[in-house]
Structures are given as C-alpha cells and as structure tokens.
Amino acid sequence: MRINSIRGICLLVILMLTGITGMAQAETKLKQLGLNPFYETELKSIDEFRQMVAETLPELKKGFEKAGAADLFDNFVAQAGRHDNVVVVEINPGEKLQWMIFKKGKTVRVVKDVVWDGKEPFTAFVLNVDKEGTRYTFVVPGKCGNVSLAMTRPVPAIVQESVPNIAPYCEIAVTPSTLASGKDLTIDASQSTDPDGSIESVVIQVTAADNSVVRKKFDTPPFIHQMTMSEPGDYTVQVSVTDDKGMESSSPKCEATKITVTSTEKTVMATAPGNFVADAGYMYQVDPAEYLLFRIGYDYYLNDSFSILGMVGAAPVIDGKDDTDSYMIDLTGIFHHQRMYYSAGVGFWHSTTDDRVDLIVNAGYRFYGEADQFNISMFVEGRGAFDQLDELNDYGRIGAGLRFQF
Template identity: 25%
Template sequence: MKIRKMAIFMVIVLVLIFTLEAAAQAKKINNIGQYTFARVRGKIPTPEVMKMLVDRYAADIKTGFEQAGYGFLYEPFINQLKTAQFEDTTWNIGDTVKWMLFRSHGKVKVSGELEWAGKKPVEVFAVKVKEGYKTYTFIIPKPCGNIAFKDMVEEIPEAICSLKVSPAKANINDPITVDMSGTQFAKSMKVEIFDKQGARVASKDLTPEGAKWQTKLDKPGEYVFKGSAINLAGKPSANPCEGKVYINYPPVAKVAPSCTDCTNMYGKPLTFDASGSSDPDGEVTRVVFELQDANGQVIDSFNDTEKPFTWEKTLYKEGTFTVSTTAYDNDGAVSAASEDSRKSFTVTRKKFFGLIELGPMLAHGGDQYDLPSYALYLYLRPGFFYWINPDKVSLTMTAGAGLPLKGDPWKAIIMAEMLANFHFGKVYLGIGPGFTTKELSSLYNRKSGVDAVGQLGITLFNNYVRISHLFFEFRAPIGRNFEDHHKMGLGFRYCF
C-alpha cells in the first residue's frame, strides 16, 4: 500500500516538473496576423505608425503594459515614441520576445515568451525606449501592429567629470567656490587641492545633490584643484578635470617718519614716507596713513593714491604719537601689520628762547632843572623768553643799556627787568620788577633804583621756534620821586 502511494506521488511530481519546464519554454509560433493589436497594412511610414499608436491606442497600450507587469514603462514608451527613430528590421527564425500585446475578441491580452518558428523572418519596426540607464527594445510586426518586448540592456555610462573654480585669482582668505554640478552620470565626486610643490592641502567629497563647495586658502601661491567622479558601477572618470587658482601675495607696508625724536617740532611739518612699500607680484596702488596719540585714539588719517606715498602733517600737540600704514595692491590685497608699517615718535615744543629787544625810550627831564620835559634814549636789551604755560603764561628776563641821543648832562643807563607775561591770543600784558641806573648826575637829584615795569604788547609773528613782539613799556620808580624817575618807551622783541 505504501509503495503504491509513493509511486502515485512520484508520478504527480514528474508531471509538475514537465509542466513547469514546458511553461518555462518559449511558445513557438509560425504565423502572425490572426490576433492583431493594431492593423498595419503595408509599409506605412513610421510617423504615421507613431501617431496611430499614441492617439488611437494609448489606453489599450496602458492596459497591456500593466498586465505584463511593465506599467512603469507606459509613460516613457508613449512619450518617447513620438520622437523615437523607428528601425526597419526582421524577427528572425529562432529569436524570442519576452511578451507580446495582442487583441482577442476585442480585448487586450498579453502573451508569454514567444519564439518565431515560421518559414521566413517577419518584417518588423524596432524602437528603443530609455528609462534611467536601461534601454528597452520593442518590435512591432508590420502585418499585425502587435507590440512585443524583446529585451533590455542596462548601460551604465562613464562618469564625465566637470570642475569649475572661481575666481581664478584671489587674495588670502577670500572665498573660493568649487562647482562640480556639471558632472554627468556620477554617484559621487571628489575634489583635492594641491600646492605648487604637489602637497595636498585640502580635499572634499561631494554628491550630485551637493556639488558645490566654498573654501579659503591662507597662503599665497598657485594651487591646482583636481576633480574625479565615480559612476554607478564604481568606476572613476577618465576625462581631464582640474582647475587652477592663484592666491595673490599681499603687499608689504613700510613707513619712515622724518624724525623719531622730534624736538621743538611742535607746529612744524613732519613727513611720513611710505615710498618703501612694495608688492611681490604686482604694484602698490594705495596707502592709508593713520595717526594715533599715546592713548591709541586715532587723531587723523590720510588716503594716498599717488606715488611716492608720502604724508606731510603739522602737529600742534606735544606727546608720543604712532603712525601706521596699510598698503593695497592692484588686486585689492591688504598688507599685514608689522614693525616696519608702524613707527612711534615724540614731538616737543620749544619753550626756551634767547631774545633781543630794542627801541626808543623817553626819560623825564624837568623845567626846574632847565631841561626839556623828556630826553630820547635808544636801548638794546638781550635776555631770554620762557613759556611757563605755552600760549598762556611766559617769563622774560632782560638786561641792557640805554644811550641818550643828547650829550651832557644825560648819561648812558643800565636797565634790567624780569616780567611775567599773560597772553590773551595775540595780545599780552607783562608786569614785574626792574632796575635802572641814574640818567643824570647827582647834581640833578637822580638816583639808581628799582622800578615797577609794565608792558602791553602784541605778537607779530609766531612759528613756535621764532617769535616777535611789538610793545609799549612804562617804568615807574619805587622809593624815588615819580616825577623825576619815570620812563616810557616802545620796543621790538625778537625771540629765537
């Protein structure tokens, strides 16, 4: 009983195997035209075939593709059929198709695999449809217009690398844009940066979705950007793919002040010379000067666009100052700060002057002595001038001689004085003690003695190293008769 059941089971298995093998084998056909999908009589030109298939049978084509499990190819097939190149060829004996659309009792049907077993090849139109990297070949037998899927070939194209780098010339730390968006048929890309010595300084992996990269280079010189692309099969691109960028050398700024110990240079022009600034691979086109005080506050600046790049500046302030320069080249690069581009200097004002003053003076005579009311003297007094508080308070000390323009009984006199001068703009008032010897002999009751001296003057000229004054002076005696001993005069003072 068991043997019988086993035998029956084996028979069933063998029947199934033969059935599956038979089903797996292509069905051989030797005639065509009985179950036509779209009747095509004769060799109708390809454009008419396309129009007929698209306009009249689009819905049936969609139904057939979906039944065959190729619904995803419907739209590419319909769209590409409008412009595809139809090839006149043959379906040769022994060749197969994977499936074929045909019509039976008015309904669209899909066959399995078919093999042509007729007596001679069948004339067909062949058309190719692309979807992604796959090319599908369809044939349409001319006698019946049925659509048959013949085969599919997957064609993974070589990756074509495209690399654009901009700008071609830039300054240090300027943004450099790498663009590989023009690369074709790649699943990934890579760019590498090499310096002039061939050393790799940077690299970046990119994708078709993120094909751009922005970077910076912090050293001058020439750089080569090399790109590569990998296709879907993992094969690198073979076409040349590189770009070059030149990073501009920045200029070098240098400045030399006309003095660093600028004694007595208050109010006098100073020169800051930046003509020594240079550029290794171009030319300096602009220099910006900046002047700072001891607290680091910018008090003035100057933008010079003409060679030889010098700045003349007059300072009306004492102290320590710093002049710094920044150079710009013809590509817009900016110099870095250095010891040569920044110099300090000290400005002082002249406070101590030698002086000489001279002028006419009147000494009182008197009717009681049978003398004229006043006698005319010419005096000359050397001395010094000192600023206690510049432009506000000064001190003068002078001593000299006065000579009468008439002879006996008038005598030459010696004068000296020390005055504190208070300045109000160009006008000043000076007061202080003085001394005068007697201008007449003892017969006339004249005595040497101390005077109270006053001056009212005006500044004629002051360039801070030379000063001149014009003044009126009055000398009043102290401890002596005013009527006999007072004096007055005009004077010119020159301080040097």
C-alpha cells in the first residue's frame, strides 16, 4: 500500500513538471494590436518612428533590460536614427517574435515567444542591428510601437564582385620632331594613366627606315626617356604601357609618331628662321627706382644652339625718384642648351634724366613648350651703363620676368 502511494506521488510530480514545462514553452498568440501599447500614438512614418524612440528612451531601455538584451539598446537607438536602415514592411499572420516590449498601464513589461495570430497582416517598421557577428532584426508595429525582436542570425558575408580590369591609357610627347644626329630625342610617357590602378612599366620602340628596332623597357616613373639619335634618317616611335595587373595597351596617341634625324652638317631650323618674342617683368635700381618691364622683339636662329635677339621696349617707373619712364633698344646673343639659355649684349636706355649704353647679361629657363613651338620661360637680367660699371651698386639694374616665344 505504501509503495502504491509513493508511485502515485511520483506520477503526480512528473505530470506537474510536464505541465509547467509545457506552459513555459507555450507561445503567446497575439490576435489584436493596441490593447497594451508601448506608445499611444499610431506611427505613420519613419520620422514618427524615430521621434517615438527619442521620446521613450528611459522606458525603452528598461524594456531591453527586462528582455535580457541591455547590450543591444545603444545599437538599436543608433540604427533607428538612420533613414537608410529603417524600412516599412507587412508582417503576415503566423510570423514569430522572440520577445515584445509593451506597457500595462505605466509599467513596462516584456512577453516572449509571440506569434501574430491576427486575420490580416500588420504594418511595421523593421531595422537591423549588427553586433559581434550577429544580426538582430527588430520589428515595431506602427499601431502600438511595441518594440520586438523578430530573429537573430549571423551577419551575411560580403561577397566581393569581381571587377574587370580596365586597360591603361597611353599618351606620349616626342620632342623634337626634327633633330640633328648626335642630339637627344625626348620621349615623355608620364601622362599615361590607368583608371583602376597604376602604370607599372613602359616599353618604347623606335623603328628605323630599314625596319631595325631599338626596344627599351622602363619600370620606374616618371617614364621620361632621352635617347641619343646617332644615325640620320626617318624613324617611327611607338610606346605601350602595362598596368599593375599586367594588362598592356597602346592607344592611338602612342602609335607611329614620325621623327627625322638630319646629318650634323645640316642646320636644324624651324619653318621660319626665328620666333617673335615678348617680355614682361620687373626691374630694380638701388639708387632708388623701380620699373615695370615690357619688350617685344624677334629671335633669329643662326643654328640650333645660337640665336640673335633684338628687342624694343618700355620701363615705366612705379617707385623712386632717381629716374623717369624709360625706353630701350636691346641686342643680345643667346646660347641655347636644352631648356636653359644664356645671353649677353648691349642696349640703349633712354629717359628724360639720362641716356645710357648698357651692358646686358641674361639667363632663363623654358618651363613650358618646346623650342620650335609656342613656349614660356622665366628669366633674370642684369644691366648697367658702360660708363657706370664702377658704380653698379648704385646704378646697376636687376630684374626678372616671363618670356613668351611665338
């Protein structure tokens, strides 16, 4: 009899435990929204949703704590403030929520394992919060503002889409187009570009009239090469570039550039024997006078290294009292060496206070354009009267300016 009683008690305990477990695992079926709203006013836009979050921060934080998700609160608030992370969706009957925050009177409560058991879908705001490799998806019904956790899952891996390599763009400048044998040809590929990377190497190919080929590869920027042309004749210059992913390209601007190398006995001249020149600059004299400098003239080439420059101009005084507005006629001989030039000559300087015959020295550097094209250089100049060379500290004039050749 005693054994039967013990068995009965044990069976009763097992049945009670089973019932309690079943109750703990039971789902809460939600058939209607708005009976216990977290927020009294219906939310009809994302801006109103964001306003609700901002107005209810203390109650909302308490709800996250009761749901065991206090560590997600700050992330949720931050993501709710972003327009691009909040969307409006329809939640269908049968959708499950892990937990939902609501209010009973003024008390914040949380219910877990909720299933929407209404007859129609409801409109909700949905946003994702990513934390430590997990994505938490929150659902907030517009009807009541009850913040709910719908699901958790790993953050999706970012798939890198393969992007096709774009061919590099080749561009060169070959100067000069005509030169004497023994002189240097400059091949400048520094303006070549690669839209999705960088230029890794440049190959220069120079083909002579007899089809003999000189081919050189360069792996170091800025890809500017000077090549001494020894033999007279006609040549073709071609360039190809390779990008950092190994793609080679030779655009139309890098194909079949023609050059001519003449014998050393022939003088390399432009189609005209010289260039028109204009100077603009500033000049200073210690015994006080400051001038603006304006000159025009013609530079006549004797050969590719020497020329004679004749100029006329004016030098209006802008400060000082030792001189008045002046006019000049200058004649100088110029030695050209690559982009530098050096000159010396004589000039006549006229003002109302004095007429002077000057010794002139000048040096400049061509920083834009080529010798047989429009170009710009920067020059410095010193000049002084022959009869005042022992007083250069007082009456010598020094200046600088820009020279334009046309």
